[in-house]
Amino acid sequence: MTAPTPTAPVPTAPRTAAAPRAGLGRAVHAEWLKLWSVRSTGWSLAAMVVVGAGLTTLICALVADELSTGETGEPVGAFVTWGLLFAQVTAVVLGALTVTSEYGTGMIRATLSATPRRGTVLAAKSVVLAGTLFVTGVVTAVLGWLGGNPFLDAEGLGLSLGDDGLLRALVGSGLYMAGLGLFAMAVGLLLRSTAATVSVVLALVFVVGNLVVLLPGAWGEWLTKLMPGNAGGRITAVESFNPLLLGPWTGFAVFAAEVAVLLGLAAVAFARRDA
Amino acid sequence: MIVASGLTKRYGDRVAVDAVSFAVRPGRVTGFLGPNGAGKSTTMRMVVGLDRPTAGTVTVDGARYADAPAPLRAVGALLEARALHPGRTARAHLRWLAASNGIPAARVEEVLGLVGLEAVAGQRVGRFSLGMGQRLGIAAALLGDPPVVVLDEPVNGLDPEGIRWVRSLARDLAAEGRTVLVSSHLMAEMALTADHLVVVGRGRVLADCPTADFIAAHAASFVRVRTPEPGVLAGLLRARGADVTRDGDELRVQGADTVAVGELAAGAGLVLHELGLVRSSLEDAFMTLTAGDVEYAARPAEVTR
Numbered sequence: 001m002t003a004p005t006p007t008a009p010v011p012t013a014p015r016t017a018a019a020p021r022a023g024l025g026r027a028v029h030a031e032w033l034k035l036w037s038v039r040s041t042g043w044s045l046a047a048m049v050v051v052g053a054g055l056t057t058l059i060c061a062l063v064a065d066e067l068s069t070g071e072t073g074e075p076v077g078a079f080v081t082w083g084l085l086f087a088q089v090t091a092v093v094l095g096a097l098t099v100t101s102e103y104g105t106g107m108i109r110a111t112l113s114a115t116p117r118r119g120t121v122l123a124a125k126s127v128v129l130a131g132t133l134f135v136t137g138v139v140t141a142v143l144g145w146l147g148g149n150p151f152l153d154a155e156g157l158g159l160s161l162g163d164d165g166l167l168r169a170l171v172g173s174g175l176y177m178a179g180l181g182l183f184a185m186a187v188g189l190l191l192r193s194t195a196a197t198v199s200v201v202l203a204l205v206f207v208v209g210n211l212v213v214l215l216p217g218a219w220g221e222w223l224t225k226l227m228p229g230n231a232g233g234r235i236t237a238v239e240s241f242n243p244l245l246l247g248p249w250t251g252f253a254v255f256a257a258e259v260a261v262l263l264g265l266a267a268v269a270f271a272r273r274d275a
Numbered sequence: 276m277i278v279a280s281g282l283t284k285r286y287g288d289r290v291a292v293d294a295v296s297f298a299v300r301p302g303r304v305t306g307f308l309g310p311n312g313a314g315k316s317t318t319m320r321m322v323v324g325l326d327r328p329t330a331g332t333v334t335v336d337g338a339r340y341a342d343a344p345a346p347l348r349a350v351g352a353l354l355e356a357r358a359l360h361p362g363r364t365a366r367a368h369l370r371w372l373a374a375s376n377g378i379p380a381a382r383v384e385e386v387l388g389l390v391g392l393e394a395v396a397g398q399r400v401g402r403f404s405l406g407m408g409q410r411l412g413i414a415a416a417l418l419g420d421p422p423v424v425v426l427d428e429p430v431n432g433l434d435p436e437g438i439r440w441v442r443s444l445a446r447d448l449a450a451e452g453r454t455v456l457v458s459s460h461l462m463a464e465m466a467l468t469a470d471h472l473v474v475v476g477r478g479r480v481l482a483d484c485p486t487a488d489f490i491a492a493h494a495a496s497f498v499r500v501r502t503p504e505p506g507v508l509a510g511l512l513r514a515r516g517a518d519v520t521r522d523g524d525e526l527r528v529q530g531a532d533t534v535a536v537g538e539l540a541a542g543a544g545l546v547l548h549e550l551g552l553v554r555s556s557l558e559d560a561f562m563t564l565t566a567g568d569v570e571y572a573a574r575p576a577e578v579t580r
């Protein structure tokens with residue numbers, strides 16, 4: 001590393017007459033550059049595609065034969081996006097990292113120095129995260145369908161884009177991944193720790209979501225319907241293994257409302273706390 | 276110009292910054308001096324809106340930092356050496372900062388050259404030394420070519436060559452008419468860099484004056500003289516109106532210079548073993564001033580039997 005000579009004059013950037021406002025557009029551009037300049041982003045998204053599409057293909061190859069006998073009682077439509085159940089972990093991780101890595105490294109101070117309006121920072125992060133996860137979620141679902149469907153087709157069970165619910169499930173996979181990422185980001189803003197955030201969100205989606213059904217009577221039934229992973233996840237499947245769940249769009253509306261409330265709480269905490 | 280008025284920050288019961296008022300003027304380097312925990316960093320964080328003041332205000336060129344249309348073009352701040360993601364390259368870090376304030380990407384290369392990091396711009400900053408991280412922080416502060424520059428402990432982790440570079444950089448920036456605020460807990464460092472000092476201790480302003488005045492007022496000096504007949508000489512000096520304290524055969528004299536003491540002794544036919552002027556260091560002056568205001572002081576270990 002060479003040091004400049006102490007006498008070197010400080011070059012100055014051209015001053016524009018009217019300094020442009022550090023608005024949402026610039027903040028989105030900055031967040032986009034941030035997202036793609038760390039390796040964890042590429043790894044997380046690649047993991048989503050590989051795990052999601054790969055497991056869908058694998059399960060279809062394994063169960064096609066059994067499904068064709070009609071003895072399992074499992075709906076065929078539950079399998080063509082099956083891998084998303086696991087791939088959603090990566091959306092949680094990426095959503096959490098969007099904010100917790102900034103708190104963990106101290107980067108948040110640079111972010112808020114550059115864009116002091118916390119609402120703008122939160123909006124920019126949301127746009128970039130949700131957009132990225134939506135696209136990756138759809139790509140994952142489509143690749144899984146392309147990979148797994150031929151095995152189902154061979155048994156005469158295949159689904160085509162025109163079939164009821166398939167297109168909705170493919171687009172819904174993107175919507176759910178985007179929503180889940182925002183959910184994790186909001187929790188991340190409240191907890192400001194990667195480990196805590198990922199643990200809490202995964203526990204809510206995978207553990208608590210599946211245990212509340214054990215609660216007695218209507219309590220268990222309704223909590224099962226309303227838990228974020230259950231309500232939001234239904235839209236990713238053409239048909240569900242669990243007949244108790246809300247309808248795809250009803251469930252997603254509930255999930256979207258939950259995400260919105262959590263983001264609201266996170267926004268208040270973010271605005272009030274010192275960086 | 277940075278103006279703080281009645282600026283206060285409380286964390287629970289602890290008062291980190293206590294009704295601080297000062298002005299940092301353009302065209303000179305203002306040193307922000309105080310022991311660790313005096314509230315320097317907290318004050319600087321309030322300048323750039325990272326911490327919300329409990330009371331009072333701080334403005335930069337008359338406006339709140341958060342209201343600046345492009346804040347990095349208004350104030351450049353080095354607050355913490357490591358406000359960086361270790362997995363991002365130096366260039367990528369500056370690129371997103373530039374994008375956030377509409378600063379052209381060409382300026383990124385310019386500041387990388389300015390701080391001497393061109394060769395390692397493509398390396399991830401997790402592998403940077405403390406000094407390289409500090410240089411990158413300074414590059415980020417200069418990115419928007421701001422009229423106001425705030426540097427919190429900029430020489431931390433730098434080698435002697437780097438320290439000299441930061442000193443001349445601060446002076447150059449001030450010479451260009453910018454407002455420059457540099458904090459340090461090292462008096463000697465400030466004496467070399469700053470034209471003006473704002474000295475703080477325990478969250479309060481203890482002094483706000485030109486560096487030269489501060490040194491003259493607080494770096495006390497005395498004449499040390501040793502003689503076999505200290506009692507006699509002490510009597511003569513006191514008769515002349517000097518302040519004398521005695522320690523064995525050594526006298527410490529204030530209010531008379533070495534010439535006066537020497538002539539007085541010669542006139543009385545007294546033998547002198549030593550005569551000299553002792554100037555207490557700036558560090559001592561600073562320690563004296565902030566003695567009651569050090570938050571975490573080390574005490575000599577007590578000997579127990």
